[in-house]
Amino acid sequence: MSIQIAASDVIKLILQFLKENGLTESFQVLQNETGVTYNAPKVPTSQLVSALLEGNWKELLLYLSGLELSPSFLMDLFEHITLELALDGDYHSAKLMIEKSFPLENLLRNNEPDRYVRLERTILLLESGAREVDSFPLNTLERRQQLSRRLLEEQVPPIPSGQLLGLIGQAMKYQYTQGLISPGIEFDLFRGQPHTSCMKRRDERELCQFDCIQRIQTDSGTNIPCGMFSKDGQSFVTGSLDGFIEVWDFLSGKLRLDLSYQVTEEFMMHETSICCLEFSENSQLLASGSIDGQVIVWNFQQGKIIRRFVLPCQPCCLCFKENELWVGCSDGVIRLLGLKSGRILKEYVGHTSFVNHILYWDNNDNKEELMMSASSDGTIRMWKREDGDNKVIMNGSRGGWNPSWSIQMVVPCQQDSYGLIVPCASNRIAIWNRKEEKVCTISPVSSILLP
Template identity: 35%
Template sequence: MSLEIESSDVIRLIEQFLKENNLSRTLQTLQEESSISLNTVENVDAFKKDIIDGNWDSVLTTVLNASVPAKQLGELYEQIIVELIEMRELGAARSLLRQTEPMQLLKARAPERFLRLEHLVSRTYFDIKEAYPDGTTKEKRRHAIAKALASEVSTVAPARLLTLLGQSLKWQQQQGLVQPDTAFDLFRGTTQVVKAEDDAVPTKQYSLIKFPGKKTYAESAVFSQDGQLLATGSVDGFIEIWNYLTGKLRKDLRYQAEENLIAMDNSVISLAFSKDSELLASGSTDGVIAVWKVATGHCQRRFSPAHSQGVTSIAFNKDGTQVLSSSFDHSIKIHGLKSGKILKEFRGHTSFVNNITFSADMARVMSASSDGTVKVWDTKSTSCIATISPQAQVDVPKGALNPIGGAGGQTVNNVIVVPNNPDQILVCSKTSMLYLLNIRGQMLKSFTHDKKSGADFISAAISPHGDFVYAVAEDSVMYAFNISNGALVNELKLTDAEIIGIATHPYSNILAIYDEKGQVMLCKA
């Protein structure tokens, strides 16, 4: 059974809020346009006491925002004028008598009473018997007016609008619809969009996600494009959505609150959110890709198998209708979400394809492979535009295209498009060097920590605005470099365990670094 809410009640809630926040002109306008008056007081007894004690400023403020019958309102004004005359506040008495609407109504309906007041205000002295005839007194008149006005108003607790909104949010939290530790945009009915920060290097761990069991750990992690979620894919096939601010599981997602986690049959080694953050794609070691609706946990599409071997990397196109994937089977494919079919295939790598990404305009695909090369592909034709070695050669002129084949066959772990510089890419290979290249393969800059051994880079990421490069290495250290001058600006040792990967937040200076001991370390500047 649905409960109907009267629009007049909503208006009164707004009117009370306006009154309590001293927005008197707005309140008056709303009452005039809606013809709905507040007609409430916080405490009827206090209202009556104000009348009996003659606190007329407070009384008038209350009745002006209420709908009081003309008869009772006229009696109130009449009494106030008499008391002003008694105190010889004749100017104020004349103003109330001649310039207020209740007194003009009194003049029209009871001219003899109006003339009596005119006579009182014009006299040079105050005659109490003339002011209070027939044995009445000031106190009796006040009590009578208090009784009459009290029957016209009702009692309402203060701040009802805020109270109801608070109760609504509390109920939504209890139902798992709103995360308690997340900032909430009450007007839009959504969690607040994270505001972009100026780039700064994360230097401290502020939270830790720890997977249960000795053999459970995250194989992949990614932040959503809107900056609200952190997803992890584990070695046991589970996919979990986290509140990255607290390191706690998002229980506002009903399926997680009920412990019905998203899961695949094998280890989840790649994850990607769609641009609108509504879809999450996952790839597993058995070559399967699944696309999930984040809000419900339902599988929207399954490609089984998408590849003959493990899916190493995934990316959505801009409108979320296609999924780009790479695999240990040396191939790159584009899959259609609507058709469920393979739309395009890119072949040319001679070893594992470890990472793929679209260019900013979606016209090109970049891939990183264990064959020691980065390839640039035309998205439409699937033809290879360039094959790039991520390591400079001694006999190659500075700035020239590096030769095909790589240097010593060093594995290329990942390739990243630089934010705010879409024609530049960062390449992380299994060496102690990172390379900044343009899209044609020309070397622009290199980054290194200068350690001789045992510290080859595993994975890299770039800060939201492209000012810093972050890379995790075999020595379990996160290295931060200034992208403009190549300088090493920070080293952060978080664990003694082998680090698997790193993910950076799209707007904030936050990193998620995950290791083989089942830890996801959340760091901030």
């Protein structure tokens, strides 16, 4: 049995990858050249549905701008918006919708003239004070629910994030099960062969030799996309492509606990690749996130799930703060999760691409709770916890800094409470002085500070 894959679907996967990684120019060029449109809204589909059900028409139309929607859905949607405006007494806006909006003035009037005339008549009747209109059903809540179902089923169905990388990971896993890939070998995905030649050239360039302190090898040989030490340094936790979380005794290198086998079937474990891990300050809690949008908080000592969150997109980084968990997501939004309430407490919007790292900054001057976030959009933002206000403290306007460089993390300088080390997706490392608000970059070629 052969499986037919449309070429347009492959292009859409590439478009999704480009959009999620902030490659806007490449995204636009590929769309223009192929004629294939990545018909996905700028906000999560849950936010679209919420705006429709609550009747926030201004936000809804803003979210839907740029999407390719069917003429029948556009006519139904604008017809219902016009009716609701009239029912709310805004007859002027309703008439403008009939006369000026493209779905009604062009599509509805040319394709269904009788329906267009009936809509005009209904608006006039409502304006004259008639509340019983037989020509249209005026159950607004039921109509909104129908439109929301059509929006999700026909127009913008929910699309999981990171599909291209997920499919490549599944293909690699299948090749391993078929014996085509050996465990423990660095694989060159582009060439389709072990990365031995590249490893050899890298070894020849290395100036220092390091001794291996401990080697940890999983029994299954599954790739490990993320791992981290516990705060006491005694345990090393790994997350696999299979969604399993394993705890290793670092001194002996032996498996101490497999968290994924400690829970009962009533709890849903991670079913896709683990993409981020984080310990609480006292190492009592462990948070794990997977590419399907799940975030699970574990009691690390007992190996039990205490909280489970489902987010509308992929979590990229985690950060504990007392009874709260900050999650940086692939849509550029930072979400504050309450461990006691089990709900999303607040969303912080500002970044336009993946949020790669979240760091708390102790501000002893005015005792404010500040949070710093680094993103693939090439910026670092400073946030106030309470009101969500933020300002960009590093972007392309700083000296020697390219806005296309994806910022991976923010590391405080140990000797300088005002200094930050900023690695990015380039051959430079930036050092930012918060007190003087200056940025210098270190290049490995020149090994000097450049203003």
